[in-house]
Amino acid sequence: MRSVAVGLSIGLFCAMLPIPLQMLIAAVCCFIGRGNIPIAIAACWVSNPFTQILLMLFQERVGAKIRGILDLGWLDFIDIDGTVPFIKEDLNLANFAVGVGATAFFLGIIAYPIIFCFYTIVPKKYLQGVAILKRKIPVISLTTTPMKKIPTEVFEDKQAAVNKLAAETAELIRSNDAVAKITVLGLATGSSPIDYYKSLIHLHNTDGLSFQNVITFNLDEYAGLDREHPESYWHFMHQNLFNHIDIKPENINLPSGMIGEAEIPSHCAQYEQDIKDAGGIDLQILGIGRTGHIGFNEPGSPKDSLTRAIELNPITREDAAPSFGGIDKVPTTAITMGCGTILAAKRIVLMAWGTGKAPIVNEAVTGPVNDIVSASYLQDHPNASFYIDKQAAGDLE
Numbered sequence: 162m163r164s165v166a167v168g169l170s171i172g173l174f175c176a177m178l179p180i181p182l183q184m185l186i187a188a189v190c191c192f193i194g195r196g197n198i199p200i201a202i203a204a205c206w207v208s209n210p211f212t213q214i215l216l217m218l219f220q221e222r223v224g225a226k227i228r229g230i231l232d233l234g235w236l237d238f239i240d241i242d243g244t245v246p247f248i249k250e251d252l253n254l255a256n257f258a259v260g261v262g263a264t265a266f267f268l269g270i271i272a273y274p275i276i277f278c279f280y281t282i283v284p285k286k287y288l289q290g291v292a293i294l295k296r297k298i299p300v301i302s303l304t305t306t307p308m309k310k311i312p313t314e315v316f317e318d319k320q321a322a323v324n325k326l327a328a329e330t331a332e333l334i335r336s337n338d339a340v341a342k343i344t345v346l347g348l349a350t351g352s353s354p355i356d357y358y359k360s361l362i363h364l365h366n367t368d369g370l371s372f373q374n375v376i377t378f379n380l381d382e383y384a385g386l387d388r389e390h391p392e393s394y395w396h397f398m399h400q401n402l403f404n405h406i407d408i409k410p411e412n413i414n415l416p417s418g419m420i421g422e423a424e425i426p427s428h429c430a431q432y433e434q435d436i437k438d439a440g441g442i443d444l445q446i447l448g449i450g451r452t453g454h455i456g457f458n459e460p461g462s463p464k465d466s467l468t469r470a471i472e473l474n475p476i477t478r479e480d481a482a483p484s485f486g487g488i489d490k491v492p493t494t495a496i497t498m499g500c501g502t503i504l505a506a507k508r509i510v511l512m513a514w515g516t517g518k519a520p521i522v523n524e525a526v527t528g529p530v531n532d533i534v535s536a537s538y539l540q541d542h543p544n545a546s547f548y549i550d551k552q553a554a555g556d557l558e
């Protein structure tokens with residue numbers, strides 16, 4: 162009933178306007194009143210001739226003066242000219258009916274294609290936009306909640322987070338073992354994953370978790386450090402994980418820091434090939450550097466970059482300085498998996514702890530995807546998560 166009422170009112174109103182304007186209004190009505198358009202348009206269509214008749218009778222009574230006020234537009238069709246001679250001198254009801262009918266017919270021709278268009282041709286997306294406009298606008302809150310573009314789990318403390326990640330890893334290994342499938346883990350260095358590695362070792366010691374069918378690929382290695390250097394990532398991984406579990410030495414992979422410059426491209430290409438040959442990375446573990454890097458993908462690293470040599474950012478070298486005993490001792494370059502290599506992993510979990518990581522975590526999780534913060538690329542990964550503690554989530558709240 163409401164549609165009919167609206168249609169009738171619109172019809173009454175439209176009838177007083179020139180035809181192009183009537184059409185425009187009909188289109189706008191279709192647009193706004195979607196849902197019951199056929200009824201609304203039909204009512205509009207039916208009411209129009211009636212209105213015209215009323216207007217003509219009205220005009221006949223008040224004469225030409227009214228014309229200047231109302232600009233009766235389509236009444237010109239039946240040749241009303243100031244003095245209204247047609248009506249005054251020769252009111253032929255049959256002609257009159259033909260005029261009104263023809264106008265109604267014309268409206269019908271226009272109205273039906275409009276209905277058709279709005280139900281079939283106008284893209285759904287556009288109509289959704291209108292639906293959004295029609296929604297009631299909620300009261301705007303002054304405190305804003307950041308939009309988390311990467312699923313982010315905030316844990317009470319680091320231990321709760323690493324326990325969950327270790328359990329997820331054990332589940333993955335065991336389910337692959339059950340179908341005689343190798344599990345490929347992508348591993349990270351830095352302080353962030355140390356407790357996670359402790360949890361894995363604990364599961365190995367107390368729960369029989371075996372790494373016999375696990376192949377690992379580490380993210381990166383400093384250039385110029387041999388394996389035994391106390392700051393090499395090879396050394397770090399053996400100290401913190403490999404020496405304490407039953408992984409086969411031949412299943413451990415890290416880029417080499419001791420490759421001659423000329424051999425770096427082929428070494429990196431081989432690393433990529435080895436990952437592919439192993440079946441791709443099932444679970445990639447990440448930390449995040451202060452520059453927003455994952456691996457050593459410093460600002461400027463393209464999204465599709467692969468394993469390559471990279472110059473370390475001064476901030477990264479500064480962060481590594483204490484363990485090297487001075488920034489001068491920190492290598493200036495490294496070999497790192499690329500962002501593309503990392504993003505090819507089936508599942509990715511990035512860990513971050515403490516207030517120091519809060520600003521960069523916020524940028525990666527809520528900021529734009531760009532090559533300044535390579536961790537922001539994880540927004541485009543279908544199965545990436547951040548596991549962080551309350552402190553690292555500080556800037557998200």
Ligand code: GLP
Pocket residue numbers: 349350351352353354380381447448449450451454455456457477
């Ligand atoms: C190094 C590693 C990164 C690691 C980062 C953060 O730069 N190459 O893989 O994410 O350190 O280290 P931390 O976890 O100690 O903050």
